[in-house]
Amino acid sequence: xxxxxxxxxxxxxxxxxxxxxxxxxxxxxxxxxxxxxxxxxxxxxxxxxxxxxxxxxxxxxxxxxxxxxxxxxxxxxxxxxxxxxxxxxxxxxxxxxxxxxxxxxxxxxxxxxxxxxxxxxxxxxxxxxxxxxxxxxxxxxxxxxxxxxxxxxxxxxxxxxxxxxxxxxxxxxxxxxxxxxxxxxxxxxxxxxxxxxxxxxxxxxxxxxxxxxxxxxxxxxxxxxxxxxxxxxxxxxxxxxxxxxxxxxxxxxxxxxxxxx
Ligand SMILES: Nc1ncnc2c1ncn2[C@@H]1O[C@H](COP(=O)(O)OP(=O)(O)OP(=O)(O)O)[C@@H](O)[C@H]1O
Ligand SMILES: [Mg+2]
Numbered sequence: 001x002x003x004x005x006x007x008x009x010x011x012x013x014x015x016x017x018x019x020x021x022x023x024x025x026x027x028x029x030x031x032x033x034x035x036x037x038x039x040x041x042x043x044x045x046x047x048x049x050x051x052x053x054x055x056x057x058x059x060x061x062x063x064x065x066x067x068x069x070x071x072x073x074x075x076x077x078x079x080x081x082x083x084x085x086x087x088x089x090x091x092x093x094x095x096x097x098x099x100x101x102x103x104x105x106x107x108x109x110x111x112x113x114x115x116x117x118x119x120x121x122x123x124x125x126x127x128x129x130x131x132x133x134x135x136x137x138x139x140x141x142x143x144x145x146x147x148x149x150x151x152x153x154x155x156x157x158x159x160x161x162x163x164x165x166x167x168x169x170x171x172x173x174x175x176x177x178x179x180x181x182x183x184x185x186x187x188x189x190x191x192x193x194x195x196x197x198x199x200x201x202x203x204x205x206x207x208x209x210x211x212x213x214x215x216x217x218x219x220x221x222x223x224x225x226x227x228x229x230x231x232x233x234x235x236x237x238x239x240x241x242x243x244x245x246x247x248x249x250x251x252x253x254x255x256x257x258x259x260x261x
Contacts, residue, residue: 003125005144010160011131014150014191016043019128024078024234025252030086031123037094039130045093048073055093061104078234102135111139141171146184150191153203186258193218216254219247
């Protein structure tokens with residue numbers, strides 16, 4: 001089992017969109033995937049058509065078994081029309097109660113301990129996180145193999161990225177003390193990129209100069225994204241031949257090759 005977390009301390013950069021679509025894309029390709037919604041907004045939850053409920057809270061605070069909190073996602077919601085979905089997708093839903101998880105759990109290893117139960121049962125766990133750092137983020141860092149950082153090519157998103165890198169480095173020290181391996185940076189994904197906007201081009205160049213090959217192919221600003229979410233569908237299903245779907249499969253190729261390294 002590999003654990004991937006989507007992080008950027010700037011809001012609205014595409015964390016949830018990517019978390020949901022990477023989870024679904026891997027499930028389409030045959031992986032057994034659990035998407036854990038760790039954001040009180042519950043946007044990953046509703047994006048997959050699940051009900052906002054205290055799934056993560058029940059798991060971590062009330063000690064609920066996974067069988068009570070995992071919600072299967074029907075392939076009708078995310079699969080590509082005409083192609084069989086080879087794997088499975090489950091969500092651990094979230095609601096506003098997720099906000100109080102950090103004050104209810106005293107053990108920083110709560111996330112590690114609970115998700116370890118899935119070790120031999122699923123291939124990939126993906127955490128979608130909120131933009132505001134919290135102690136829950138710290139617990140998730142302890143349970144994470146690697147992080148994907150979505151970022152817009154804009155100043156404030158870069159600031160969020162730098163802050164997020166600092167927090168990962170701080171948690172690295174804690175992990176070292178406990179004999180845990182380094183958290184890998186799987187990739188940085190430039191999102192909502194506009195090729196015709198000079199400042200986006202300049203900022204993308206800066207990003208590549210600083211982080212090199214860690215910067216993955218850009219995902220373009222495309223109206224298909226809000227259109228798909230407005231009708232409650234994922235892009236694979238809503239517009240399988242679109243540029244947005246093409247951008248996405250490029251990203252999923254990268255995730256898959258990192259998983260199989
Ligand atoms: N490539 C894109 N082109 C156009 N719109 C996009 C693109 N990617 C995401 N969006 C839209 O941008 C909005 C914000 O995306 P999303 O909710 O994934 O960001 P987030 O980082 O999870 O936000 P938060 O920090 O609030 O959790 C959504 O309405 C989504 O549909
Ligand atoms: Mg989000």
